[in-house]
Amino acid sequence: MRFNQIKNQIDNLQVIGKGWRGIVYRGFYKGKDLAFKVPREEIHKKAINKEAYLLRELNKYGIGGKLELTGEDFFAYRFIDGKPLNKVLNKQNASKLLHQLFCTARKMDKIGISKDEMHRPYKNVLVDKFDNIHLIDFERAKYCEKTHNVTQLLHFVITKGRDFFDKIDKETVIALAKEYRRQPNDNNFRKIVDYLFRQPQL
Numbered sequence: 309m310r311f312n313q314i315k316n317q318i319d320n321l322q323v324i325g326k327g328w329r330g331i332v333y334r335g336f337y338k339g340k341d342l343a344f345k346v347p348r349e350e351i352h353k354k355a356i357n358k359e360a361y362l363l364r365e366l367n368k369y370g371i372g373g374k375l376e377l378t379g380e381d382f383f384a385y386r387f388i389d390g391k392p393l394n395k396v397l398n399k400q401n402a403s404k405l406l407h408q409l410f411c412t413a414r415k416m417d418k419i420g421i422s423k424d425e426m427h428r429p430y431k432n433v434l435v436d437k438f439d440n441i442h443l444i445d446f447e448r449a450k451y452c453e454k455t456h457n458v459t460q461l462l463h464f465v466i467t468k469g470r471d472f473f474d475k476i477d478k479e480t481v482i483a484l485a486k487e488y489r490r491q492p493n494d495n496n497f498r499k500i501v502d503y504l505f506r507q508p509q510l
Contacts, residue, residue, distance in 0.1 A: 311346045311382040318344070329355050329447055334387055342376055342384040353381045359446050362421060369415050372443055388442045390434030401439060402472035406465075407505050408441045409433065413457035414497050424448040426460035428468075458497060459485050465504065473504065 315321065318335035324343065325332035329352040333344040347356045360383035366372045373385030397405060413426055425432055425448055432445040462485040466478050484503060488496040 309379040311344065311379060327447060340376060341387040343373060343387045344382055344384045346382045355447065356381065356383065362446050362449050366421065369419060371412060371415060372446065388434050388444065390436040390442055392431045393433040393435055394430040396435045399472055403505055404439055405435060405441055410458065410461055410501060412443060413461050416457045417455040417492055420451055420455060421449055422452050422455045423457055426457045427463045429464060459489055
């Protein structure tokens with residue numbers, strides 16, 4: 309089944325995003341509000357299929373939009389009604405939102421999938437009205453032996469994210485990152501979370 313074969317059956321179909329490899333549509337199909345990801349060109353079909361496979365694996369751990377449908381040149385997941393992280397992140401909600409993001413990054417490290425975009429978690433992280441975070445766009449994601457979701461997120465913290473962590477020490481964060489990189493276990497992850505999120509200013 310190809311996207312063009314069901315396109316006329318999708319109600320209120322509209323483009324909601326464009327990337328280098330794919331176009332994302334929103335529409336109602338068989339009563340479900342879905343986001344459809346389709347390759348921009350035929351050459352990108354393999355990448356779209358790979359992303360669908362990774363999303364199915366991540367769904368097992370509650371990560372990503374719930375995959376509902378796959379085809380030869382597309383996949384569809386439940387539409388996530390949320391705003392990009394960079395549009396809502398502030399000092400008041402930083403602790404709650406970034407703590408969730410770190411926990412999700414840790415899950416992905418344990419699964420063995422690197423998203424390769426955690427150093428810039430802006431438009432590919434959505435925040436819903438209940439302040440729950442949702443990861444989208446796994447175009448760059450891949451299985452690998454040495455994942456770096458948590459360490460990339462720490463890089464974000466000591467660069468753009470420092471606005472939300474006034475009193476953290478950059479060298480301490482770098483040391484925690486190096487320790488976690490050497491031994492990416494639960495104990496070293498807990499040290500990171502304890503340092504970042506048990507501070508009075510948060």
